[in-house]
Amino acid sequence: MNLYAEARAGALVVTVDEERLDAAIAIRFKDRMREVTLQPSQRVLLDLSRVDFLDSSGLGAVVAVMKALAPDRALELVGLTPNVERVFRLTRMDSVFTLHGDVESALRKGMRHAG
Numbered sequence: 570m571n572l573y574a575e576a577r578a579g580a581l582v583v584t585v586d587e588e589r590l591d592a593a594i595a596i597r598f599k600d601r602m603r604e605v606t607l608q609p610s611q612r613v614l615l616d617l618s619r620v621d622f623l624d625s626s627g628l629g630a631v632v633a634v635m636k637a638l639a640p641d642r643a644l645e646l647v648g649l650t651p652n653v654e655r656v657f658r659l660t661r662m663d664s665v666f667t668l669h670g671d672v673e674s675a676l677r678k679g680m681r682h683a684g
Contacts, residue, residue, distance in 0.1 A: 570597040574605035578676045581610035582647075590620050590627035590653075598627070602634045606642075613638055614675050618648030623656050635666070643667065647675050 571586035583605055590598060606613055615631070617623075623631075635644040645667040649657065657663040669675035 570594050570601050572598070572601045572605060574608065576608060576610060577672075578679065579610065580612040580614050580676060580679055581606065581608055582614045582616060582672055582676075584616040584618075585620050587620060589622040590617070590630065591622060591624040592626035595626040595630040598630045599633055602630075603637065606634075606638060611642060612679055613642055613644050614647050614669070614672060615644060616647045616672055617653055618650065618671070620653055621650050623653045628656060628660060628662065632662070632665075645669060645675060647672050 573584045573586060575582050575584075583602065585598070587594065615634075620627075631644075631646075638644050646657075647669045648671050649668060654663070654668075657666065657668070669678065
């Protein structure tokens with residue numbers, strides 16, 4: 570499970586460096602997210618721009634991470650590929666999560682709200 574975290578502008582940016590977020594790695598994803606989100610930050614930005622396939626197990630893992638962070642911190646999703654975005658739209662999870670086109674716009678939006 571390749572996952573990288575970096576603190577940037579008051580947010581923790583977590584990049585998933587996997588093509589698939591599916592049943593085969595969902596549990597490892599949740600475990601790694603639990604580890605990396607121990608770092609304090611107001612926002613957690615999950616960069617899924619390298620993920621091209623997400624199944625129900627992967628979606629469940631992302632939701633589990635969101636619930637684990639709540640209510641103190643929000644999980645925001647960044648850079649959804651068309652296939653992954655379709656899953657979020659079809660399951661109406663696009664109305665549950667804040668979605669951003671890329672990390673830079675997500676960081677800018679957070680800076681505007683912080684001021």
